[in-house]
């Protein structure tokens with residue numbers, strides 16, 4: 200079987216990548232500023248809701264119900280979409296999904312397609328596959344455009360260019376669009392508007408992801424901010440939507456939960472500027488050909504694991520990234536996957552499904568187990584428990600190797616606030632993290648760690664309270 | 674059936690996972706809220722949309738005078754006041770792109786989140802009409818304002834093409850700060866009719 204493109208080919212293991220990222224002060228500064236802003240705003244948006252915990256519980260239960268009845272609900276979705284004039288395709292893996300989409304583009308004789316940001320298509324490496332087949336995919340989401348024009352990798356689920364500050368974005372735009380522009384966000388947004396307008400008005404095929412699909416009505420839901428989504432979902436003749444099989448909700452009513460949970464958790468807004476809902480094809484309004492591609496790509500394997508399957512509840516809000524102390528220091532690209540941060544640490548290795556893959560196997564160690572991710576997760580995924588569970592699987596698969604020792608040591612450092620701070624202040628954290636999977640030096644506190652010692656269960660509370668205090672002062 | 678082998682295999686693998694049934698979903702969250710014109714107006718304004726509370730729509734529409742405005746089918750005849758160049762369907766993408774703005778009603782509004790929902794019905798038109806012009810003026814009747822998201826969803830027909838609009842087009846992609854005005858209408862103006 201072909202390798203799963205959810206991880207980037209040739210990515211180093213997490214400790215090695217993190218070691219390099221930690222030396223990039225600009226990156227750390229950009230990240231601290233951006234995540235600090237969004238953390239405060241998310242807290243305010245959530246504090247406004249008196250029933251937030253009830254919404255989280257309902258979100259968890261609805262998604263668990265989806266996982267329990269996934270076969271029936273998918274068949275129901277297929278029926279409702281088909282009844283409204285859509286065509287449903289099934290793909291076992293990335294390769295199969297990419298081939299389906301490429302064939303659909305070719306059938307429309309399209310050599311260019313517009314795309315609205317989608318994690319599913321990034322996961323399967325669709326753009327590269329289309330390119331190889333002679334079809335150019337144009338990303339229309341501002342952050343995706345920044346990544347694409349900068350020949351870069353995404354580093355965040357919601358804001359793939361979060362590692363770039365305004366002056367870096369200005370430089371990329373000037374170089375690639377051949378324009379003069381200031382570094383004012385409004386001017387940069389205007390530049391993107393002008394650059395893409397013509398594409399929206401003339402391109403005949405669009406590709407999107409989906410935030411939700413409603414099984415009982417066949418409705419597909421996309422949340423966005425800029426209006427590039429509406430452009431793609433409305434103007435072209437043909438729309439191809441690629442969606443993970445777990446993105447379902449059983450009924451229209453269930454959306455009332457997620458339309459409240461998602462915007463506040465992701466962009467810290469009461470509601471995102473635009474949400475589009477469409478059901479198959481509507482004569483006289485929008486694309487007259489609609490294809491829905493359902494992808495497995497490791498999800499059914501994840502479903503088999505009774506502890507790990509809760510990762511499939513994820514609605515990709517990115518709140519767990521924004522609160523994660525490890526993510527804030529290392530950035531998203533260290534995770535070597537389109538899914539970075541805490542969710543990436545549990546989802547990516549499960550989608551890869553091979554604990555002998557050193558890069559994937561290093562991801563469950565990319566955490567301090569502080570628990571902040573669980574606290575903010577709108578669908579209550581117990582990320583720390585899944586991490587611990589997956590670490591046990593890594594050790595079982597590989598035994599104790601230099602890699603696992605290095606990773607466990609890194610995890611041990613990230614785990615306790617005092618060690619972490621001291622290690623970082625001493626500038627030793629980056630040096631400490633293993634190069635080539637080997638520990639080259641063990642300054643304090645790593646020197647106290649030995650390979651025979653099992654990583655002790657930490658008093659998570661101490662880290663959490665420390666983290667809160669320190670976060671407020673930043 | 675397009676690729677029945679893939680379909681069968683995926684469904685079979687799901688069945689093999691034998692995921693236990695989930696407990697009945699507890700909907701203990703709020704079904705409704707305070708609602709009202711004032712809250713809706715305040716929340717729409719929070720997105721930096723322009724809001725007016727009016728009693729006479731034709732009078733308020735004087736602000737459109739001298740402009741070329743798209744008029745979707747089904748707008749009340751008295752809204753089509755003199756002094757405005759009204760653009761009627763059929764309109765090409767280019768014509769929509771060149772218009773100064775669009776005037777619509779809506780299907781439902783949500784006080785709690787300051788959201789307007791269009792469903793392509795009378796006085797709203799197909800989705801491109803409210804997307805390409807750079808300015809959108811939306812008239813919301815008091816009785817169309819639902820208090821909460823759950824209340825609004827109950828009033829909507831899910832199989833119609835729906836667009837939920839909360840403020841003008843915006844992005845948070847540059848240093849995670851909201852900036853208004855990317856691809857959708859850069860100005861959203863709302864007339865609330867009491």
Ligand code: SF4
Nearest residue numbers: 513514516517519576
């Ligand atoms: S795991 Fe939870 S917090 Fe993280 S992206 Fe998914 S839904 Fe959001």
